[in-house]
Amino acid sequence: MSKVITLKERPSGKPEEKNFEFKTEDKPEIGEGEILLESKYISVDPYLRGRMRDEDSYIPPFKIDEPLASMVVAEVIESKSNDFEKGDHVSGMLDWKEIQKHTGEGLNKITNKDVPLSAYLGILGLTGLTAYLALETIGKLKEGETLLVSGAAGAVGSVVGQIGKIKGCRVVGIAGTDEKIDHIKSKFGFDAGINYKTTENIKEDIAKACPDGVDVYFDNVGGDILDAAMQNINDFARIINCGAISIYNKEEVPKGMRLEGIMVKKRALMQGFIVRDHADQFQDAIKQLGSWLADDKLKFDETKREGFDNVPKAFIEIFEGKNTGKMLVKV
Amino acid sequence: MSKVITLKERPSGKPEEKNFEFKTEDKPEIGEGEILLESKYISVDPYLRGRMRDEDSYIPPFKIDEPLASMVVAEVIESKSNDFEKGDHVSGMLDWKEIQKHTGEGLNKITNKDVPLSAYLGILGLTGLTAYLALETIGKLKEGETLLVSGAAGAVGSVVGQIGKIKGCRVVGIAGTDEKIDHIKSKFGFDAGINYKTTENIKEDIAKACPDGVDVYFDNVGGDILDAAMQNINDFARIINCGAISIYNKEEVPKGMRLEGIMVKKRALMQGFIVRDHADQFQDAIKQLGSWLADDKLKFDETKREGFDNVPKAFIEIFEGKNTGKMLVKV
Numbered sequence: 055m056s057k058v059i060t061l062k063e064r065p066s067g068k069p070e071e072k073n074f075e076f077k078t079e080d081k082p083e084i085g086e087g088e089i090l091l092e093s094k095y096i097s098v099d100p101y102l103r104g105r106m107r108d109e110d111s112y113i114p115p116f117k118i119d120e121p122l123a124s125m126v127v128a129e130v131i132e133s134k135s136n137d138f139e140k141g142d143h144v145s146g147m148l149d150w151k152e153i154q155k156h157t158g159e160g161l162n163k164i165t166n167k168d169v170p171l172s173a174y175l176g177i178l179g180l181t182g183l184t185a186y187l188a189l190e191t192i193g194k195l196k197e198g199e200t201l202l203v204s205g206a207a208g209a210v211g212s213v214v215g216q217i218g219k220i221k222g223c224r225v226v227g228i229a230g231t232d233e234k235i236d237h238i239k240s241k242f243g244f245d246a247g248i249n250y251k252t253t254e255n256i257k258e259d260i261a262k263a264c265p266d267g268v269d270v271y272f273d274n275v276g277g278d279i280l281d282a283a284m285q286n287i288n289d290f291a292r293i294i295n296c297g298a299i300s301i302y303n304k305e306e307v308p309k310g311m312r313l314e315g316i317m318v319k320k321r322a323l324m325q326g327f328i329v330r331d332h333a334d335q336f337q338d339a340i341k342q343l344g345s346w347l348a349d350d351k352l353k354f355d356e357t358k359r360e361g362f363d364n365v366p367k368a369f370i371e372i373f374e375g376k377n378t379g380k381m382l383v384k385v
Numbered sequence: 386m387s388k389v390i391t392l393k394e395r396p397s398g399k400p401e402e403k404n405f406e407f408k409t410e411d412k413p414e415i416g417e418g419e420i421l422l423e424s425k426y427i428s429v430d431p432y433l434r435g436r437m438r439d440e441d442s443y444i445p446p447f448k449i450d451e452p453l454a455s456m457v458v459a460e461v462i463e464s465k466s467n468d469f470e471k472g473d474h475v476s477g478m479l480d481w482k483e484i485q486k487h488t489g490e491g492l493n494k495i496t497n498k499d500v501p502l503s504a505y506l507g508i509l510g511l512t513g514l515t516a517y518l519a520l521e522t523i524g525k526l527k528e529g530e531t532l533l534v535s536g537a538a539g540a541v542g543s544v545v546g547q548i549g550k551i552k553g554c555r556v557v558g559i560a561g562t563d564e565k566i567d568h569i570k571s572k573f574g575f576d577a578g579i580n581y582k583t584t585e586n587i588k589e590d591i592a593k594a595c596p597d598g599v600d601v602y603f604d605n606v607g608g609d610i611l612d613a614a615m616q617n618i619n620d621f622a623r624i625i626n627c628g629a630i631s632i633y634n635k636e637e638v639p640k641g642m643r644l645e646g647i648m649v650k651k652r653a654l655m656q657g658f659i660v661r662d663h664a665d666q667f668q669d670a671i672k673q674l675g676s677w678l679a680d681d682k683l684k685f686d687e688t689k690r691e692g693f694d695n696v697p698k699a700f701i702e703i704f705e706g707k708n709t710g711k712m713l714v715k716v
Contacts, residue, residue: 273645276643295648296649297649298643307642308643310641310642310643311640312629312638312640314629315607317626317629317657318627318628319657320657321656321658321662322656323655324654325648325654326647326648326653326654327652331652
């Protein structure tokens with residue numbers, strides 16, 4: 055028998071344990087070309103809350119009474135595929151099941167054994183891939199440039215800053231507590247930090263922290279912080295729109311500074327980024343990130359819970375701010 | 386002797402004839418490697434008003450008592466250069482002088498005799514180059530896509546629309562009078578037009594005119610029209626910020642819809658464009674535009690004044706709306 059977690063009802067507001075249901079199913083039989091997977095680590099992420107809503111987005115919503123899914127690290131426990139052997143580990147978008155069968159299509163086979171398996175859900179998973187691929191495809195950092203990052207202490211922001219340092223840039227982070235500012239400087243090597251909650255003038259504080267102006271702004275938040283960053287950009291700056299937390303869940307689109315005048319004057323480039331569009335580059339990106347990780351050039355925070363039964367609870371805890379960095383469950 | 390037009394004083398508000406002064410100077414002697422040029426057509430453009438202000442911008446301001454300059458078509462009347470012969474025609478950024486010497490550096494030698502010389506100041510000059518190179522470098526139009534253009538009846542917008550048709554796109558233009566809408570459809574082949582001054586809901590009118598959504602928005606105006614366009618963009622849309630007339634000359638930056646949520650959701654790309662950054666592509670671009678022009682695939686409007694003495698007056702007339710399309714002076 056294998057346990058499965060399904061969506062019992064769509065959450066209204068903050069998710070609760072009653073929104074989830076545990077079921078059991080028989081261990082599946084695999085056919086020719088298929089593999090049987092046992093979940094080892096399950097990722098829980100804020101974006102899953104969006105998929106629990108019944109609305110059209112860039113990924114289809116979860117269905118009621120069907121299994122939930124997220125990034126999972128699993129072990130191959132049986133194989134009738136030429137591509138996988140018993141004992142292989144894979145990462146990929148998988149159902150919240152203890153055991154499941156799969157064709158192997160779209161799964162990443164884990165070959166680098168120098169890094170912990172759980173890293174494949176964080177720094178070698180979607181958060182690390184987001185940081186790396188957005189910088190590669192849009193940011194195009196050059197040595198000596200200045201990189202500004204909002205949400206700097208978050209799972210994505212902290213990797214963005216570290217890649218900036220690897221590329222030889224000045225890196226400035228924006229976060230919401232003095233503890234986070236200390237943390238990004240001491241653990242992740244940021245050159246400077248700005249606490250947006252205590253600053254008197256964020257535009258001026260960015261100018262002070264970025265004396266040569268901002269060449270790349272990695273925006274995880276949107277809103278007033280974006281406006282302040284835009285007033286400090288250099289000619290040919292690149293702005294990565296990776297998140298807009300500050301304007302999500304608002305009934306009406308809020309108003310802000312008109313940016314088109316700056317866009318023309320600075321010949322700036324602004325581009326929205328969603329990592330799933332870049333699946334064809336995942337393998338190479340994981341290789342690069344894994345090599346930096348093995349060389350100790352990248353550090354990460356993770357908060358680990360234990361036991362398959364605690365997956366819904368761990369997911370809910372994200373919204374209570376109980377995690378530092380990536381939240382995941384060791385099955 | 387050769388006449389020269391200098392900036393006597395910086396205009397306040399609309400330029401006036403008293404802001405300009407005519408001087409005379411001796412016909413210059415040319416040295417080894419130099420050429421002597423006689424102006425044939427002189428371009429007058431709205432952006433020159435900006436250079437008359439004493440403020441830092443992407444090009445340095447004109448100096449008091451020094452010659453003004455713009456795009457000029459000139460004939461080589463003497464040559465001590467290996468690159469030019471007497472009788473050659475060139476276009477380039479030249480002083481407002483009847484006769485001037487030059488090293489030839491940065492000038493475009495006119496080789497295509499199948500098009501009128503004056504075209505090198507309009508459709509084969511900065512306006513045509515702006516339309517073509519912004520579409521090439523940012524728009525990247527694909528056959529079957531929908532192209533929306535604001536300022537559609539203007540010198541840039543009308544070329545943008547025609548290139549869209551050459552590339553096999555549906556082309557929709559936004560302009561400010563019904564006459565202009567008729568004109569862009571009948572003369573330039575736009576599929577549809579929207580009068581932004583008489584529309585009751587521009588967002589809905591764009592949706593109706595672009596039933597498959599907007600893939601590329603060429604923005605010459607900024608402001609509310611940009612917001613309306615953004616609410617109609619497709620995934621992976623490209624937005625070219627080519628002008629923001631609606632917010633220039635305002636004391637404070639106006640507020641508008643926050644666009645970062647749409648940018649992320651649609652993975653849109655928005656980029657500011659100034660044609661001078663792309664001088665290395667001018668030769669190839671002029672070749673392509675000239676070939677379309679010779680094949681009658683591109684049409685253009687121009688308003689021609691006669692006589693070197695009328696250059697300041699022609700410039701002032703732009704701000705009185707007396708031109709249709711490109712305004713220039715035949716010397």
